[in-house]
Structures are given as C-alpha cells and as structure tokens.
Amino acid sequence: MTRAYVGLGANLGNREAMLxxxxxxxxxxxxxxxxxxxxxxxxxxxxIVDQPRFLNAAAAVETDLGAHGLLDRLLGIERRxxxxxxxxxxxxxxxxxxxxxxxxxxxxxxxxxxxxxxxHERLFALAPLAELDPDLVVPGRGALADLxxxxxxx
Numbered sequence: 057m058t059r060a061y062v063g064l065g066a067n068l069g070n071r072e073a074m075l076x077x078x079x080x081x082x083x084x085x086x087x088x089x090x091x092x093x094x095x096x097x098x099x100x101x102x103x104i105v106d107q108p109r110f111l112n113a114a115a116a117v118e119t120d121l122g123a124h125g126l127l128d129r130l131l132g133i134e135r136r137x138x139x140x141x142x143x144x145x146x147x148x149x150x151x152x153x154x155x156x157x158x159x160x161x162x163x164x165x166x167x168x169x170x171x172x173x174x175x176h177e178r179l180f181a182l183a184p185l186a187e188l189d190p191d192l193v194v195p196g197r198g199a200l201a202d203l204x205x206x207x208x209x210x
Contacts, residue, residue: 057118059091060126061188063154063172063181064113071111072096074137074151079115081133082153088129092116094184102178114156114184123158127168130155156181162195171195179207 062082066074075096083090094114101107119126130153137151156172163170175181176197182204185192192200 057120058159060117060119060123060155060159061157061185061192062115062117062130063152063156063175063184064115065110065152065154065180066150067101067108067110068150075111075113077137078133078151078153081136082115082117082129085129085133087120088126089118090115091118092188094187097180097183099180102180110180112180112184114181114188116188123155123161123163123170124168126158127155154181156185157192157194160193160195171197176203177207179204182207 064075064078066078068074079090079093082088092115096111096113099110099112101110117126121129134151134153154172155168155170156175158170161170171194172181176194182200186200186204190201194200194203197203
C-alpha cells in the first residue's frame with residue numbers, strides 16, 4: 057500500500073457539498089482507502105483572481121493503485137461531478153482533484169507530475185497537508201514545515 061495525498065478544491069456552486077461528494081466517491085473507489093481529511097479552508101483564488109473564492113482541503117489515502125491508476129480515478133470522479141475543462145486554466149471550477157504526493161516518488165511523465173509541480177508555491181495546498189502530517193517531506197523540495205514557513209513569511 058502506498059500513502060498518497062489528494063488536494064481538493066471547488067469554487068462554483070455549493071463548494072462544501074462538492075468536496076464532500078468527491079470525498080464520498082473517493083472513499084467508494086476500489087483499492088483506495090481515505091485515512092484522513094483536513095479541515096476545509098476558504099481561500100482566495102491564485103492566478104485568475106477575478107473569480108469566486110475556493111474551498112480547499114486535502115485527503116490522505118492508502119492505495120494499491122499505481123500513481124497513474126490513482127490519477128485516472130481522480131479524473132473519473134471529477135467527470136462524474138460535472139467538471140469540464142473548457143474554461144481558462146486556473147479558472148473557476150465545480151471540483152478539482154489533484155494528486156499532490158504519491159509516497160516518496162518523483163514522477164515527471166506526460167500527464168503526470170508528482171509531487172504536483174506547483175505544490176511548493178501554494179499555501180492553499182500546503183496548509184491542509186501540514187494539518188494531516190506536519191512532518192511530511194515533499195520529495196525534491198524538502199520539509200513541508202519549511203515550505204509553509206517560507207510562503208507565510210513572503
């Protein structure tokens with residue numbers, strides 16, 4: 057079993073209901089066990105700032121799936137919950153599920169980068185991870201606590 061971390065975000069419709077639905081569907085996936093969920097954080101948008109506020113969280117999962125298999129499950133949940141990708145990148149969305157970390161692996165392949173390529177720049181993703189495991193190390197980037205402290209001070 058591999059421990060992985062999934063980032064969740066939504067800023068359209070009933071954000072909390074959407075995150076809860078995504079977590080329920082993730083929990084129902086074969087070969088995936090949700091072991092912990094952070095609190096939900098109300099956050100300001102990054103990138104395109106003229107859009108509704110986000111609700112963000114993170115979930116720790118244990119899985120027998122490979123990283124690609126887990127990502128496929130996340131994308132399937134997004135589709136079932138009505139996620140479309142026809143708007144601008146970093147724009148408003150009903151649900152966003154990101155594979156943030158997959159064990160201590162570093163993967164850089166077409167369609168899959170782990171750790172998530174912008175994780176170290178996003179407090180809205182790091183803070184929920186720190187709640188789940190403050191001693192976590194982000195492969196190739198260092199201690200999670202140091203990454204959070206660096207963003208909080210800038």
